[in-house]
Amino acid sequence: MKTYLVGGAVRDELLGLPVKDRDWVVTGATPDEMLQRGFKQVGADFPVFLHPDTREEYALARTERKQGRGYHGFTVYSAPDVTLEDDLKRRDLTINAMAKSTDGELVDPFGGREDIRTRSLRHVSDAFAEDPLRILRTARFAARLQPLGFAVAEPTMALMQQMVKDGEVGHLVPERVWQEIQRALHENEPGTFFEILRDCGALARLIPELDQEEAFPAAIQALRCVHKSGGDTDTRFAALMSPLTPEEARNRAAQLKAPNDCLNLARLTTSLAPQIVAMTDYRAEVLLQLLEEADISRRAERFNRLLQALKCALPDTEITKLDWLISAQHAALSVEAKELLAQGFKGKELGEAIRNERLQRISALKRTQ
Numbered sequence: 155m156k157t158y159l160v161g162g163a164v165r166d167e168l169l170g171l172p173v174k175d176r177d178w179v180v181t182g183a184t185p186d187e188m189l190q191r192g193f194k195q196v197g198a199d200f201p202v203f204l205h206p207d208t209r210e211e212y213a214l215a216r217t218e219r220k221q222g223r224g225y226h227g228f229t230v231y232s233a234p235d236v237t238l239e240d241d242l243k244r245r246d247l248t249i250n251a252m253a254k255s256t257d258g259e260l261v262d263p264f265g266g267r268e269d270i271r272t273r274s275l276r277h278v279s280d281a282f283a284e285d286p287l288r289i290l291r292t293a294r295f296a297a298r299l300q301p302l303g304f305a306v307a308e309p310t311m312a313l314m315q316q317m318v319k320d321g322e323v324g325h326l327v328p329e330r331v332w333q334e335i336q337r338a339l340h341e342n343e344p345g346t347f348f349e350i351l352r353d354c355g356a357l358a359r360l361i362p363e364l365d366q367e368e369a370f371p372a373a374i375q376a377l378r379c380v381h382k383s384g385g386d387t388d389t390r391f392a393a394l395m396s397p398l399t400p401e402e403a404r405n406r407a408a409q410l411k412a413p414n415d416c417l418n419l420a421r422l423t424t425s426l427a428p429q430i431v432a433m434t435d436y437r438a439e440v441l442l443q444l445l446e447e448a449d450i451s452r453r454a455e456r457f458n459r460l461l462q463a464l465k466c467a468l469p470d471t472e473i474t475k476l477d478w479l480i481s482a483q484h485a486a487l488s489v490e491a492k493e494l495l496a497q498g499f500k501g502k503e504l505g506e507a508i509r510n511e512r513l514q515r516i517s518a519l520k521r522t523q
């Protein structure tokens with residue numbers, strides 16, 4: 155029985171990046187031997203075990219053959235005669251298909267180290283095409299490693315284009331797609347993820363509204379801007395969707411099974427942005443309506459993220475309008491319901507009195523700004 159460090163840990167070590175998870179492959183062992191040594195089996199179908207002390211993952215060397223279409227339908231073959239090279243061969247990219255023995259020797263049958271040197275994201279073998287999720291993973295690695303000079307190798311891009319033509323993207327379940335998008339939004343160059351998807355044709359299948367001459371650069375610019383200001387997932391997604399109509403943004407977010415908060419921020423951003431552009435004077439009624447749509451009374455914290463997304467989505471010439479919106483928000487929230495209650499307002503009348511007072515205070519801003 156032999157043990158090797160594999161995958162991301164070997165890659166990141168060679169790149170001089172911090173290693174997060176360490177995954178191991180074990181050759182020449184059976185599940186029973188692993189259990190006898192105190193490993194705990196995780197997952198019924200895969201021969202993957204947790205180390206009794208470190209809790210790191212140890213997988214028996216395996217091969218995978220695809221049977222059905224899409225992400226499902228793999229048959230896993232694992233036995234003591236499966237070699238380390240067999241296991242590495244089923245992996246996605248050469249830079250992810252290296253191993254290191256416990257005495258420090260690098261096992262690199264597919265040229266991963268050379269591809270690290272030449273900054274190439276290259277598929278290991280034709281088996282890449284058996285898993286369409288790898289298109290998204292490759293785009294995500296491009297987004298992560300682009301600042302180090304990495305690019306998708308030409309034959310890999312050609313293979314991804316062919317996979318898209320063959321309809322493979324349609325077999326991905328939304329949950330996996332969203333998981334990759336969500337991760338990609340936080341990579342070093344999130345825009346690169348969507349550029350690679352566009353180049354291989356996958357964007358036209360996954361978010362067709364963005365695969366448009368004008369919308370695409372606007373979306374990428376807004377996303378880069380939110381990335382620079384350190385936005386969370388919802389804000390990044392809202393910026394990405396900002397060139398869409400509110401209906402398109404909502405439908406796409408729902409189809410991608412994005413979480414509700416994410417969907418709502420994208421819908422609000424796409425709804426408010428054109429209204430702000432159209433705003434020519436700063437009438438209190440218009441400002442208050444925008445604030446009510448943003449539900450500032452109940453969602454004060456979300457309003458900040460909305461502003462962050464809008465700041466990146468609006469044309470430069472329109473951004474000063476956000477200062478008006480912020481002043482109006484402070485004025486509106488300065489109205490205290492309890493003061494009006496003390497004056498005897500109740501129920502529906504109280505609501506109206508609050509609104510009138512808010513309008514008055516927003517109007518008063520005009521005289522001071």
Ligand code: CTP
Nearest residue numbers: 161162163244245246247250251285287288291
């Ligand atoms: N892998 C693969 N195809 C997939 C998923 C994973 O070939 N669809 C392989 C790759 O060799 C990868 C390893 O399994 O290196 C572990 O996968 P994962 O933990 O998802 O990725 P990492 O490479 O460790 O990257 P990250 O830093 O994002 O965790």
